[in-house]
Amino acid sequence: MNTGPQAVFRALADPTRRQILMHLAHENLAISDIAARFDITRTAINKHLAILEEGGLIKSEVSGRERRNRLTPEPMKSAFEWLGHFERYWDVKLTDLQREVEKEMAGKKETEK
Amino acid sequence: MNTGPQAVFRALADPTRRQILMHLAHENLAISDIAARFDITRTAINKHLAILEEGGLIKSEVSGRERRNRLTPEPMKSAFEWLGHFERYWDVKLTDLQREVEKEMAGKKETEK
DNA sequence: TCCTTATGACACCATTTGGTGTCATTTATA
DNA sequence: TATAAATGACACCAAATGGTGTCATAAGGA
Numbered sequence: 001m002n003t004g005p006q007a008v009f010r011a012l013a014d015p016t017r018r019q020i021l022m023h024l025a026h027e028n029l030a031i032s033d034i035a036a037r038f039d040i041t042r043t044a045i046n047k048h049l050a051i052l053e054e055g056g057l058i059k060s061e062v063s064g065r066e067r068r069n070r071l072t073p074e075p076m077k078s079a080f081e082w083l084g085h086f087e088r089y090w091d092v093k094l095t096d097l098q099r100e101v102e103k104e105m106a107g108k109k110e111t112e113k
Numbered sequence: 114m115n116t117g118p119q120a121v122f123r124a125l126a127d128p129t130r131r132q133i134l135m136h137l138a139h140e141n142l143a144i145s146d147i148a149a150r151f152d153i154t155r156t157a158i159n160k161h162l163a164i165l166e167e168g169g170l171i172k173s174e175v176s177g178r179e180r181r182n183r184l185t186p187e188p189m190k191s192a193f194e195w196l197g198h199f200e201r202y203w204d205v206k207l208t209d210l211q212r213e214v215e216k217e218m219a220g221k222k223e224t225e226k
Numbered sequence: 227t228c229c230t231t232a233t234g235a236c237a238c239c240a241t242t243t244g245g246t247g248t249c250a251t252t253t254a255t256a
Numbered sequence: 257t258a259t260a261a262a263t264g265a266c267a268c269c270a271a272a273t274g275g276t277g278t279c280a281t282a283a284g285g286a
Contacts, residue, residue, distance in 0.1 A: 006128055013126035014274080015119055018195070025199065032232060042233080044275055051273095065232050065283040073203040076196050082131070083193040089138065090186040127244080145262060155263080157245050164243095178253040178262050 003056035003075035005082055011055030012079065016040070017048050024058060024071040031067055116169035116188035118195055124168030125192065129153070130161050137171060137184040144180055 011017055020034060031049065035042040049069060052058045056075040060067050124130055133147060144162065148155040162182060165171045169188040173180050 005131075009122075009126050009131070012192075012196075013122050016274090018118075018122070021199075025202065030232075040274085041276065043235095043277080046233085047274070062233095067233070071202065073199045075203075076199050077203050079125075080193065080196040080200070083125075083189050083196065086134070086138065086184075086186045086189050087193070089184060090188075090190050129244085143262075153244085154246065156247080156265095159263085160244070175263090180263070 001054060001056050003078070005078045007055040008057065008075045008079045011052050011057055012076075014048065014051075016044075017052055020045075020048060020052065021057060021071065021073075024069060025073075028068050028070045031069070034069070114167060114169050116191070118191045120168040121170065121188045121192045124165050124170055125189075127161065127164075130165055133158075133161060133165065134170060134184065134186075137182060138186075141181050141183045144182070147182070 016038065019038075023029060023034060023037060031042060031045060034049070035045045038045065049058065049060070053060065057071070057073060058069050059072045060069045062068075129151065132151075136142060136147060136150060144155060144158060147162070148158045151158065162171065162173070166173065170184070170186060171182050172185045173182045175181075
């Protein structure tokens with residue numbers, strides 16, 4: 001397992017995997033349960049689960065003949081925080097404010113001449 | 114261009130692309146400028162830029178013989194918000210608090226018997 | 227015990243991904 | 257005006273990705 005940002009972003013890059021995470025947010029599910037919710041084979045689901053587990057986003061434990069999967073979303077935090085560093089850039093209100101400030105500064109410069 | 118969550122997560126999945134975004138957060142750069150900061154060819158950088166632009170994370174405009182790239186991070190917001198839905202799950206403090214509350218409740222039950 | 231269910235383990239495949247190198251075109255510049 | 261610099265446009269490649277199908281094994285249930 002490797003909960004670094006790379007393994008997490010990689011795990012999040014596939015839409016099927018993100019959907020699996022959403023299902024697991026509601027309830028723990030066995031592999032067949034998950035496969036029943038998608039149009040792809042159980043084998044394909046298994047590979048997705050392996051990548052999610054590699055990213056540390058889920059944990060699984062066997063119980064009888066089932067393997068129950070549970071969400072362990074802590075590693076998402078690193079991706080969330082990485083994105084958070086850009087928050088000030090995408091915040092439109094702040095950008096508008098900056099523009100206003102810059103315009104104001106420019107105006108002052110002009111009047112100071 | 115397609116600023117949906119899929120295009121954004123896909124663009125963020127590669128470590129080189131994430132580094133390019135960080136560089137562009139500091140300053141707008143031409144393709145050669147970016148290529149000079151990595152050990153891969155300009156052609157490879159070009160492909161990464163195309164994927165970033167496809168996700169709407171950057172915009173570029175030609176200026177003479179240069180193509181200047183600028184960060185347009187608004188689409189990151191959708192990925193950030195998607196992750197935000199899981200925040201309550203990974204928040205350790207909240208989890209600890211819940212554990213405390215549960216322990217307290219269990220204790221009360223005991224004493225109430 | 228027999229049959230069914232849930233996985234594990236492979237082998238195989240087409241497409242995508244992340245790189246490379248080369249050549250042509252356009253734009254500054256000495 | 258030559259020359260150098262910055263891109264664009266291709267062709268080509270190996271490895272990773274996202275699927276498939278098949279067969280074996282283990283665990284429950286009638």
